Amino acid sequence: MRFGVVRFPGSCDEEDALHACRRFGEAELLWHEDRDVRGVDAVVVPGGFTYGDYLRVGAIAALSPVMAAVRDFAREGGPVLGICNGFQVLCEARLLPGALLPNVGLRFTCREVEVEVANVSSPFTVACPPGRRLTVPVKHFTGRFHAPARELDAIETRGQVVFRYAAGQNPNGSERDIAGVSNEAGNVLGLMPHPEHASDPLTGSSDGGLVFESLARWVEATGGTVPVGSASPGWSPTPAGRHTSSAVSG
Amino acid sequence: MSSSAPAARPRHRELGLTDAEYDGIVTRLGREPNPTELAVFSLMWSEHCAYKHSRRLLRLLPTDGPAVVMGPGENAGAVDVGDGLAVAFKVESHNHPSAVEPFQGAATGVGGILRDVFAIGARPIAVLDSLRFGEPDSPRSRYLLNGAVAGIGHYGNSIGVATVGGEISFEGPYEHNCLVNAMCVGIAPRERMVRSAAAGVGNHLVLLGALTGRDGIGGASVLASAELDAASLAARPTVQIGDPFEENRLMHCCLELLDRGLLPSLQDLGAAGLSSSASEMASKGGVGIDLDVSKVPLREEDMEPFEVMVSESQERMLCVVEPERIDEVIAVAERWIVRATPIGTVTDSDRLRVLDGDEVVGDVPVSALVDDCPVYDLTPEPPGAPLYAAPPRRLEDDGEIGDTLLAVLGSPNVASKRWAYEQYDSYVGSRTVRRPGDADAAVLHLHHDGGAGAIAVAIDGNGRRVACDPYAGAVEAVLECARNLACAGAEPLGLTNCLNFGNPEKPAIAWQLTRAVEGLRDACIALGVPVVGGNVSLYNEGSEGPIYPTPVVGMVGRVPDSERTLPSAWTEDGHAIALVGPFRPDLAGSELEKLRGRLAGWLPVADLEAQRAALVLVRDAVRSGRFASAHDVSDGGLACALAECCAASGLGARVDVSALVDEAGSLDAALFGEGPGGVLLAGAPDAVENLVARAGSVPVRVVGSTGGTELVVEARGATVAVSVARAREAHERTLPDLFP
Structure with missing residues (x-):
C-alpha cells in the first residue's frame, strides 16, 4: 500500500499526513508540478493555504498540473482523500459536490470535535467499528459545507455523506452537519476535520487513524479501484468478509 | 555628498536623530552625510536597532550555560536538547505597529520572529504570544485585541506553524499602547545551524x-x-x-x-x-x-x-x-x-x-x-510619587467568599483564554503533546525530528506586579515561567526576554528598567538559566503616561520522556492534592486587590534558593510518572488555581486551608493572595505521602482531595462551596461575552 500526499506551495499539513499514512503503509510526497501520481494506490490532498488561498480557497491549486493527474486517477476509480484545504481543492476541481463557505462565526476555529460515521461502507471508513464516534480536530476559517437543498437531498440519498458532526458539535454551520462528503462513485472524499492530526495517542486522539487504516485495508482487499460508474449507494467491496454493510445513511 | 549642514539639520531631526548624534555622524565620516547615508544612520542608530539605552544594562544578564549553542547577538538564541538537535527561540515585540494597525502589526510580528528563527537554520515549530491591552470595557482595547488575535492567527495558521501558548492580560496603562510580543521556537540538527x-x-x-x-x-x-x-x-x-x-x-x-x-x-x-x-x-x-x-x-x-x-x-x-x-x-x-x-x-x-x-x-x-x-547611560531614580493611578474599583471588600471567587475567576485576566487560542492552529506539525488549555506549559515531542523526548515552552510576565516592585516582579516572571515548565516535567535550558518599558530617558522609567534587569539577572543566576536572546521595546508611553513595566520571559525546557508530562486538570476522584513549594500568599499586587481598586507599592521578595529547590522537587515528581496533574498557583491565587483544575476536569475538590490562613493572616490572603512558589500536585494518596516524605526542605502541604461536583474550601470551621459548573461558567464565559 502506497499513499501519495500532494504538496502545493502553501500546503501546511503534508508532513502530518505523511506521518499518519506511514502508520498504515508507505507514503511519499507528490509535487504540484507532477504530471502523474507516480503509481500510488491512494492520493491525499492535505490541508493548508495553497497559493495563499488567494482568489478563492483551493481555486488556484485546483488548476495545478498534479490535479489533472489526480482527476484522471479519480476517474479510474482510485481513492482520493482531501482534508480541509484539500477538500476545498477537490470541490474547486469539481471532483466533489457542493462548496465550502466561511464559518458562520466568521472566525478561524481550532478545536476537537466528535464526528459520526454516516456511511460505514466507504473506502475511507471500512475499518471504523459501526456506531463509533471519532474525536478529531477541526481548524479552518472556510469549512461550512453548502449545497442547494435538492442537491443535498440527492447527496444524502446516494450515501455520499460519509461523516457528520455529532449533535451540538458542528463548528462552522455546515448544512445538515456534514463533515465529510464523497463523490457519487464513493472513491473521492472531502473531509473538513483532520484525521492526520488524530493518528497518535501522544498528541491527542488516535481515532483519525481509522480513516487511513480503512484506505489501506480497502486497497489491499480490492486492488484499489472503485468500478467507475458504480455509483451505488453504500457501495461495498465486501473484501475478506471484513465489512458487508450496505447501509445508507441520512 | 553635497548636503550642507543648515539644510540637513531639520531633516535629521525629522528622522529622529539629535543634533549631537548628527554631529557624531559628521565626525565619524569626516564630512556631512548625503541623504541616503543619513537615512541609513537614522535607522541604524534608532533605539530599535541600536539598543542605545539598554545595551549596557543587558550586559548584566548571564548568557553562558552548558546547553547554549548560540547566545545573544545572533538572529535567535539556541540550546542543545540532545540527540544532535538544537532548539532555537526568541521573543520580539511588535507593539507600536500593532497599536497603529493591530491585524497587520501582529501578523508581521509573527512573520518577523519566524524569520529570525529560520535565519539560523532552525525549522519553526511553535509560536507563543504575550499580549497586553487596556481594560476590555474600552472599545479601543477590544478592537486592538480582536485585530491582534486575528492577525496572529492569519499569519501562523497560514504558514503552518503551530501557535501553542501565550497569555493575554488587560490593564488600564496599556490602553493606548498595547503590547504584542511574539515568540518562535524552532528545531534543527546542530550541524545545520x-x-x-x-x-x-x-x-x-x-x-x-x-x-x-x-x-x-x-x-x-x-x-x-x-x-x-x-x-x-x-x-x-x-x-x-x-x-x-x-x-x-x-x-x-x-x-x-x-x-x-x-x-x-x-x-x-x-x-x-x-x-x-x-x-x-x-x-x-x-x-x-x-x-x-x-x-x-x-x-x-x-x-x-x-x-x-x-x-x-x-x-x-x-x-x-x-x-x-x-x-x-x-x-x-x-x-x-x-x-x-x-x-x-x-x-x-x-x-x-x-x-x-x-x-x-x-x-x-x-x-x-x-x-x-552612540550608547547612553541611564539616569535611574525611583519615582517620588506613584507613577500609576489605582485601577477602578470593581469589587467591594466585604463580599461573600464564594462570590469573590467567581468574580476573580471570571475577571478578564484570570478567565479562560479559549476564545483566543481556538483561533490558532495548535496541531500542525503533529508534535503538540500538551496544547493550550491542557497544561501550564506547551509540550512538543521531537520524535519526527530524530529526538527521543520533548520540549516544554512557556511565556510569562505580569506588568502590574512589576509596577508594584520592578525587581521582585521581574524575579517572579522568571520563576513563573520556570514553574510552568516544572509542571510539565521540564528543566529550563535557556531564556529569552522582551523588555517592554516606557521612555528610558525619564529617570523613573530608567529605574524600573534597571531594577527589572537586575531581577532577571538574579533569578536566572539562581536557577542556572542562561539568557540566549531577546529584544527591548522602549518608549511605550504617550500623553496618558507609561505602560506598566513589562518584562516578558520565554523559556524552553527539556522533557526526557514525552509520555510523562501532566495536564493541569484533575483526572480522578479520590486523588490527594498537595500544595508544593514556598508559597507565601500576599494580597499585594494580586488580582483581587486590583478588582478592589488598589495597587500596592511593594511585593514580597522571593527566597531564590527555596524556589529553586521547589522547582526541582516538582519537576522530579512529574517525571516520576506517579502523579496525575500539576498546576501552578498564579493569577487569582490558590482559590482560582483550585477552581481552574475543577473547571477543566469537571471534578470537584474538598480542601482545608486553615494552616495557610494562619500563615497569610487572613482568609482573603490565603485564598486570593499571590506570590511565587506554589504548585498543586494531585495523585494517588500514596504518591503524595511519598512526596511529603522526601520533600526535604521544600514545604509540601496536603490540602485535600479531588471528587464531587463542588469545590469546597474549609478554613477554621467556615466552609465555602462553589459548584464546578458555576466555576466553569465564570471562567469560560467572560471572553466570549466580550467578543460575541
Missing part, C-alpha cells in the same frame, strides 16, 4: 523573497523609537503588510538551501531592511559589503536609493553565496517560486558601499553604523 556573519571576500550577496516596496519605510524602527501620539495614526500607511504565503515558500527555500550546504551565512530583513541586514552581516564578519540598489527587484517604480535601503517590506532574507554555487541557489529558489537576486558582494573594505548602478550613493564605515553607535 548557521550564523549571520558575512564571510568570503568576493562572495555574492543574494536577496531572497518578496519585492521591495515603499511599505514600512520608517515603520518598525521609527515607530518603536518614539512615544506614540495622535500623529502616530498618520503612520498607519507605514505599517508593513504581511504575506504568509510568500514566507511559507521563503522558509522552505531557506531550509533546503541550508540542508544542501549552499549558504555560508543568512540573515533576515527586519527593521531598517537592507541597511540593517547588510551592515550587521558585515560587522559580524569583519568585512565590507557593496550593495547595488539598482539590482533590487522593486514593487514600485522610481524608488530612491535611500528608500530601497530602508524599506521594511516583509518576507525577505539576505544570504551569502559562493560564486560557483549561485546557479544551484537560484535553481532551488525557483523550485519554491522564490525570487533570488544577486545584489552585492562581500568586500575587504570594512565599509558599506551603496551603489546605484555605477554611481556610489553611500559609503560608510560598517563600524560607524553598528558597533560605534
